[in-house]
Every structure is written in structure tokens, then in C-alpha cells.
Amino acid sequence: MRRKIVAGNWKMNLTFQQARELALRLNTWVKAHKPIAEIIVAPPHLYLEQINKDLRNSTITVASQNVSAMPNGAFTGDVSAEQLLSIGTKISIVGHSERRAYHYEQDKYIGKKITHLYEHGMSPILCVGEKLEDREQGKHFDVVEEQVTIALERQDPENLKKNLIVAYEPVWAIGTGKTATPDQAQEMHAFIRKTIGNQHGLSVANRTTILYGGSVNAGNARDLFEQYDIDGALVGGASLNLDDFTTIISARK
Numbered sequence: 170m171r172r173k174i175v176a177g178n179w180k181m182n183l184t185f186q187q188a189r190e191l192a193l194r195l196n197t198w199v200k201a202h203k204p205i206a207e208i209i210v211a212p213p214h215l216y217l218e219q220i221n222k223d224l225r226n227s228t229i230t231v232a233s234q235n236v237s238a239m240p241n242g243a244f245t246g247d248v249s250a251e252q253l254l255s256i257g258t259k260i261s262i263v264g265h266s267e268r269r270a271y272h273y274e275q276d277k278y279i280g281k282k283i284t285h286l287y288e289h290g291m292s293p294i295l296c297v298g299e300k301l302e303d304r305e306q307g308k309h310f311d312v313v314e315e316q317v318t319i320a321l322e323r324q325d326p327e328n329l330k331k332n333l334i335v336a337y338e339p340v341w342a343i344g345t346g347k348t349a350t351p352d353q354a355q356e357m358h359a360f361i362r363k364t365i366g367n368q369h370g371l372s373v374a375n376r377t378t379i380l381y382g383g384s385v386n387a388g389n390a391r392d393l394f395e396q397y398d399i400d401g402a403l404v405g406g407a408s409l410n411l412d413d414f415t416t417i418i419s420a421r422k
């Protein structure tokens with residue numbers, strides 16, 4: 170089922186104390202305001218266990234920012250799906266453009282991460298999005314189609330049907346203050362849904378939750394959420410500020 174989700178990607182920000190405080194203040198707000206949107210926060214790995222405990226009685230879901238493509242073994246510094254699950258984490262972002270850019274992650278490898286998550290009954294948030302030069306050269310649809318198709322090609326359609334979240338995050342809009350216009354975002358979201366439909370059938374496509382990410386803020390969220398194929402947002406910078414993040418959450422009607 171398409172879900173209304175607002176997710177906060179905290180990236181490599183906040184000390185342990187600051188992260189706990191933000192999570193607790195957000196939880197207090199959620200209890201008081203009972204928003205329509207489901208809320209996800211993705212703190213650094215190091216804090217997942219404690220924040221999971223802090224939010225134990227909360228409706229907020231705690232996600233990981235990344236997961237290994239390997240099941241276990243000699244992979245120094247990596248964290249596996251099984252390990253994440255063992256501390257109560259059930260969702261992971263995969264294929265974020267910062268992982269693609271700084272850690273050279275590629276679509277097939279990202280697909281393996283998704284497979285491991287599904288093997289453990291967990292959910293992926295698959296990030297895709299073109300670079301500025303791709304858009305300028307008119308290649309943005311081809312680039313995103315390839316990212317989606319390769320990452321999902323070996324997945325079991327039953328898993329996809331139950332549990333697939335995609336985030337369209339144009340690289341040129343991430344952390345730049347430059348958001349895609351609602352029309353540009355809608356056009357790509359509809360294209361992603363069509364691509365998934367061509368590959369796995371309409372029953373998967375119509376159940377896929379597609380989030381927009383890239384400089385979402387308190388001022389632009391509402392217009393984005395009015396678009397038919399935009400189910401919610403993956404928010405970076407603005408998720409670190411409680412007022413901004415809760416304004417975005419409230420905009421998801």
C-alpha cells in the first residue's frame with residue numbers, strides 16, 4: 170500500500186546527546202499532534218540501539234542510513250541486515266547519492282543490500298536520482314530508469330509488493346537549497362512508478378511508496394505533497410531542526 174511517510178536522514182550529524190534529545194522532543198510533538206504521516210528517523214548507526222529504546226513506545230520508526238551488501242564475515246566497518254535487525258532496526262536507506270559518490274556504490278551492489286534486507290523481513294528505502302549534468306543533457310529519465318531497474322531486477326515481486334519505498338533525490342537538489350519544482354518531481358515520480366510497473370507489474374507499482382528528497386523544507390513541502398505521485402519526503406538538513414521537520418510532517422495531509 171502507498172504510505173504517507175516523512176523520513177529524516179540525519180546523516181553524520183549530531184552528538185549522541187543531541188540525537189537523543191531531538192528524538193525525544195520529536196516524540197513529544199508526535200504524541201501531542203498525532204500527524205497523519207508515518208515518521209521515520211535515520212540516526213547514525215552508533216546511536217540506533219539507544220534511540221530504538223528511547224522510542225520504544227512511540228509511533229516513530231528508527232531506520233538505518235545504510236546496510237552492508239554482505240550477509241556477514243570479514244567486512245571491516247560494515248553492518249549487516251541481521252545485525253541491524255538484532256537491535257530492532259527494520260528499515261534501511263540504501264543507495265543514497267552520498268554513498269554512490271563517496272563510496273562508489275553501484276546499482277547491482279545496492280540490489281544486493283535490498284535482497285539482504287528482504288531476507289530478514291526488513292524494508293529498503295531505495296534512493297535514486299540524476300546528477301545535474303544528466304538533466305542538462307536530457308538523460309535524467311534514462312539514468313533513473315537504470316538505477317531503479319538494476320537495483321530491483323533480482324528481487325522477489327512478493328517482497329516488493331509488501332514493502333518497497335523509493336526516494337527520488339535529484340543529486341543537484343541535495344543540500345543545495347535548490348528543490349525540484351513540484352512538476353519536475355511529479356514527472357519523475359510518475360516515471361519511476363511506470364518503470365516499476367513495466368518491470369514487476371502494476372500491483373507492485375501501485376503499492377510502492379515514492380518519497381521526494383532534495384532540499385525539502387518548511388516552505389516547499391506542501392506544494393510537493395499536492396502532487397499525485399509524491400507520497401512523502403526524505404528530508405536531510407531540515408530534519409535536524411524540530412520546528413522545520415514538524416512543519417514538513419504537518420504538511421503531509
Ligand code: PGA
Nearest residue numbers: 343344383384404405406
Ligand atoms: P537535504 O538532503 O534535505 O539536506 O537536501 C536530503 C537527503 O540527502 O536525503
